Amino acid sequence: MPITHRLTLTQYLIQERRRYPNSKGEFNALILDVALACKAIARTVAFGELAGVLGNHSADDGDKTINVQGEVQKKLDVMSNNYFIHLNEWGGHLAGMASEEEELPYQIPAQYPRGKYLLVFDPLDGSSNIDVNVSIGSIFSILRAPEDAIASGRDLVEADFFQPGVKQVAAGYALYGPTTMLILTLGNGVSGFTLDPTVGEFMQTHPSIKIPEDTNEFAINASNSRFWEYPIKRYVDECLAGKTGARGRDFNMRWIASMVAEAHRIMMRGGVFLYPRDNKDPNMAGRLRLLYEANPMGFLIEQAGGRASTGSEPILNVQPTGLHQRIGFVFGSKNEVERIERYHAEPVPKKDDINPLFAERSLFRD
Ligand code: AHG
Ligand code: MN
Ligand code: MN
Numbered sequence: 502m503p504i505t506h507r508l509t510l511t512q513y514l515i516q517e518r519r520r521y522p523n524s525k526g527e528f529n530a531l532i533l534d535v536a537l538a539c540k541a542i543a544r545t546v547a548f549g550e551l552a553g554v555l556g557n558h559s560a561d562d563g564d565k566t567i568n569v570q571g572e573v574q575k576k577l578d579v580m581s582n583n584y585f586i587h588l589n590e591w592g593g594h595l596a597g598m599a600s601e602e603e604e605l606p607y608q609i610p611a612q613y614p615r616g617k618y619l620l621v622f623d624p625l626d627g628s629s630n631i632d633v634n635v636s637i638g639s640i641f642s643i644l645r646a647p648e649d650a651i652a653s654g655r656d657l658v659e660a661d662f663f664q665p666g667v668k669q670v671a672a673g674y675a676l677y678g679p680t681t682m683l684i685l686t687l688g689n690g691v692s693g694f695t696l697d698p699t700v701g702e703f704m705q706t707h708p709s710i711k712i713p714e715d716t717n718e719f720a721i722n723a724s725n726s727r728f729w730e731y732p733i734k735r736y737v738d739e740c741l742a743g744k745t746g747a748r749g750r751d752f753n754m755r756w757i758a759s760m761v762a763e764a765h766r767i768m769m770r771g772g773v774f775l776y777p778r779d780n781k782d783p784n785m786a787g788r789l790r791l792l793y794e795a796n797p798m799g800f801l802i803e804q805a806g807g808r809a810s811t812g813s814e815p816i817l818n819v820q821p822t823g824l825h826q827r828i829g830f831v832f833g834s835k836n837e838v839e840r841i842e843r844y845h846a847e848p849v850p851k852k853d854d855i856n857p858l859f860a861e862r863s864l865f866r867d
Contacts (some may be wrong), residue, residue: 510685531618531620534589568602569603619661620642627760637759640798644668711806719740719837732845733841733844760798764798800817808834
């Protein structure tokens, strides 16, 4: 299809901005800076070993580096973080940033103006897939900075970022797969763009993404099954029982270990993703991080007609208490997520009352 038949990301943003006659275009400029960072990461990822970008990052002394999560940083984690920071710090639209790879809020350097937005991001999601050439992505969330920070231009503190997901102004992810895509919400539905490598532009290819309400596909890391709480065990057991169980139909299971790739499959054809709270590590309330993984993804999913939850309550209602706080996260096709929430609301049966069918047949029993 000729390039003139599709909207570019820039044209889409201008079109959306016309709905807000008072807007000054700052927000659009910010989204375009984020998109530029994603394009730079996409090119870097695409060269892989040819550019020597695979493997672990090492400090000057040659030692591996560890981020605030206690995870070994990949070279591409560090490079992607640098692209996000340096392509966004100069524009004058941001009061500050927070990143998976930065322990504390990133302050806009003194030589640049400060603006009214906060940018929060996971620069590269799916680190375990980098070296094996499986899809990875970037995730971002845009919030408004507190009024006093905008007015005074003061340095940010962690608490400035502790805003529930409903406060997000925009969110998106870039997927570095067979094609590079940018999936974006400005709070008015979800629009998908594919990077046209010949002109270096994101072109609108998926104008209004809608997640089917029902699905036969679920995604969970089943190696954690012995740590799951009862409602999750019950849900997965019922999916596995298929036609012969309570659900009366067969299900398919998927696990890529890149949430962005998983979410994209769900955006395109439905499904449910679970990384629930479990009792593997009492110090961690889940695997995924609230501010830069669950909240932006939750906003996108809900804007596409799906549902995003902790298992018990809407993820977007959770009041954050830490920059790198983890949380149980369940999202995808609405009816399936609502079912999982119902299972959490029901009382947990006493051990003796658990349906013997599960006890005998479950692949995942205690
Ligand atoms: P990150 O690479 O940013 O640390 O996040 C990886 C996340 C997420 O993308 C994925 O769903 C999950 O970790 C995979 O976890 P397991 O290794 O337990 O499968
Ligand atoms: Mn991640
Ligand atoms: Mn990451």
